[in-house]
Amino acid sequence: MSEIRTFGPDDVPAVAAMFQRTFRDRAVAAPASLAQHIGDVFLRHPWYDPEIASRVHVSDAGAVNGFIGVLPLPLVLGERPLRSGMAGSLMVDDPAKDPLAGARLLRSFLNGPQDVSLSETANLLSQRMWEKLGGSTITALSLDWMRVLRPAGLAIDVASGRAKAVRLGRPAAALCDSLARRAGGAFFKAAAPDGVIGAETDEAGLLAALESLHAGPGLRPRWTPDVLQWVLRTAEIKEQRGPVHRRVMTARGTTIGAAVFYGAPKSLAWVLHVAARPGAEAKVVEELLAHADAAGFAGLRGRVTPAIHETLLREKAFFFRRGAFVAHGRDPALVAALADPRAVVTGLAGESWIRLIGGSFR
Amino acid sequence: MTSIDQRVTNFIRENFLFSDQATPLSPTDSLMEAGLIDSTGVLELVAFLEQEFGIVMADAEIVPANLDTIAGIAAYVAGKQSAAKAA
Numbered sequence: 447m448s449e450i451r452t453f454g455p456d457d458v459p460a461v462a463a464m465f466q467r468t469f470r471d472r473a474v475a476a477p478a479s480l481a482q483h484i485g486d487v488f489l490r491h492p493w494y495d496p497e498i499a500s501r502v503h504v505s506d507a508g509a510v511n512g513f514i515g516v517l518p519l520p521l522v523l524g525e526r527p528l529r530s531g532m533a534g535s536l537m538v539d540d541p542a543k544d545p546l547a548g549a550r551l552l553r554s555f556l557n558g559p560q561d562v563s564l565s566e567t568a569n570l571l572s573q574r575m576w577e578k579l580g581g582s583t584i585t586a587l588s589l590d591w592m593r594v595l596r597p598a599g600l601a602i603d604v605a606s607g608r609a610k611a612v613r614l615g616r617p618a619a620a621l622c623d624s625l626a627r628r629a630g631g632a633f634f635k636a637a638a639p640d641g642v643i644g645a646e647t648d649e650a651g652l653l654a655a656l657e658s659l660h661a662g663p664g665l666r667p668r669w670t671p672d673v674l675q676w677v678l679r680t681a682e683i684k685e686q687r688g689p690v691h692r693r694v695m696t697a698r699g700t701t702i703g704a705a706v707f708y709g710a711p712k713s714l715a716w717v718l719h720v721a722a723r724p725g726a727e728a729k730v731v732e733e734l735l736a737h738a739d740a741a742g743f744a745g746l747r748g749r750v751t752p753a754i755h756e757t758l759l760r761e762k763a764f765f766f767r768r769g770a771f772v773a774h775g776r777d778p779a780l781v782a783a784l785a786d787p788r789a790v791v792t793g794l795a796g797e798s799w800i801r802l803i804g805g806s807f808r
Numbered sequence: 809m810t811s812i813d814q815r816v817t818n819f820i821r822e823n824f825l826f827s828d829q830a831t832p833l834s835p836t837d838s839l840m841e842a843g844l845i846d847s848t849g850v851l852e853l854v855a856f857l858e859q860e861f862g863i864v865m866a867d868a869e870i871v872p873a874n875l876d877t878i879a880g881i882a883a884y885v886a887g888k889q890s891a892a893k894a895a
Binding site: 447448449450541545546547548549550553554557571574575578579 | 840845846847848850851852854855867868870871872875
């Protein structure tokens with residue numbers, strides 16, 4: 447008889463193979479590095495909790511044919527510690543053959559002992575399943591943003607993902623963008639805010655900044671320096687996104703913001719995480735955009751949070767829907783706290799930092 | 809039809825057939841093969857069964873043998889109710 451059970455080390459090869467078939471190239475065997483990463487984030491996470499763990503669906507024939515990945519995420523709201531899990535990578539081999547497997551996996555996770563269950567990458571089907579099980583979509587966290595700085599360069603960058611030869615068009619694109627930026631006035635330019643100094647920093651500098659910036663009363667992870675360092679190191683390489691950048695913003699000697707993003711000049715910068723001191727959100731975003739402009743990036747994109755939404759609107763970003771942020775909890779106050787501008791539940795706190803999103807495995 | 813059969817049939821007609829009375833729905837028709845129940849539909853069905861009949865479905869019980877036909881659903885619900893009475 448089919449069953450749901452906790453994901454264990456012996457399941458890693460089967461889950462890696464299923465991930466390869468479902469989300470990558472089914473004609474190629476799963477690389478060892480993919481299996482290694484799946485084991486790292488879902489079994490060797492420093493916060494690993496066997497009660498809030500990933501699960502597999504095992505078919506009648508005894509084969510692993512379904513998976514839901516769960517990242518443990520101890521949270522705190524004010525002084526109240528909370529147990530939480532961030533789910534993703536929900537997949538089933540041949541769902542038409544076993545349409546109940548995905549539903550069972552999700553239901554099993556949501557019935558766990560955690561105070562609140564989260565996912566920031568729910569597709570439409572997954573979102574509906576969460577909602578049928580009593581979950582809610584947090585609209586304020588379900589949008590991606592993009593700020594275009596060099597439209598022709600951005601078009602080349604996006605198209606070159608499909609055909610590398612398109613990159614030969616970069617000189618022409620640069621000329622078009624130069625003309626567009628002159629003709630369009632301020633539309634494609636991002637101005638630096640007064641009195642803010644931004645600089646690249648190293649891991650230690652970023653860690654120190656994030657610790658001070660995320661010490662507020664909002665719903666946030668119970669990060670310790672060693673856990674946050676582990677997350678940052680795991681997120682360091684995302685080959686499809688480009689090199690990692692860690693940026694810290696200061697004003698009058700005080701750290702007011704930090705950001706982690708990926709990318710190389712002339713391409714799109716992928717913003718993973720933005721942290722800002724309350725009241726300084728606008729200046730932090732403005733500095734990040736201005737820096738990307740000065741460095742020659744074609745544009746930036748990232749996940750909207752309530753803290754930076756208004757600034758992004760003013761700064762001429764546009765918004766679109768990718769994965770939905772969904773939540774399930776018995777206490778409505780916890781679900782409401784997710785949409786509070788002080789909440790820290792995406793980026794480094796979410797699922798997007800793992801290399802299954804934006805990494806290459808060879 | 810038993811009362812359970814009828815209540816389940818009504819639920820399926822109202823929620824998955826949009827109250828279409830013309831489509832034949834036999835107690836032994838496979839709801840999955842007919843495309844009536846998918847991964848979201850099954851969660852609606854489970855929620856209905858738990859609320860309507862006062863039962864609790866374990867994850868291990870969410871299998872085609874219990875949910876793929878109206879007859880199978882009725883037998884499963886009747887079994888759960890009998891077990892609850894005997895306990």
